[in-house]
Amino acid sequence: MVYNLARVMKHLAIFKGDGAKKILSGKKTIESRFSKRRNPPFGQIATGDLVYIKPSGEDIIGQFRVKKVIFYDGLDLSDLSNLRKRYGRQLAAGEGYWQQKQDSRYGTLIFIGEVDPFITSPIKFPKKDLRGWVVLEGTSS
Secondary structure, eight states, X not given: OOOOGXXXXXXXXXXXXXHXXXXXXXXXXXXXXXXXXXXXXXXXXXXXXXXXXEETTSOOOEEEEEEEEEEXXXXXXXXXXXXXXXXXXXXXXXXXXXXXXXXXXXXXXXEEEEEEEOSSOSSOOOOOSOOSEEEEEEEOO
């Protein structure tokens, strides 16, 4: 896979439960973010971007490169049901997750490329708010 590294953004994704560990183990190959509003990463993430993996309340434990992104605007229950049927296995999300997302109108599916676990976190990010996603910075080559 060839990435456009001229426009690489870095992101911090916060994971509740075991989502982060599922990514590192390869069980979860698509990350989803659904919301009622256009919250990041909606419209702000692209192929080739780098995503730091951070379990809630812990240090960053790894990173992945974005292989592909699909954005959804104007979702309804039928759309969510179809997305669950099509991508459910790769999303590795339980019933509770889908119940919580029923009112979502916007969605971002992030297909996970190369995954690198960290032994120790290469960066510290003092995050004290409830955001589940933070756009950190862009770089240019």
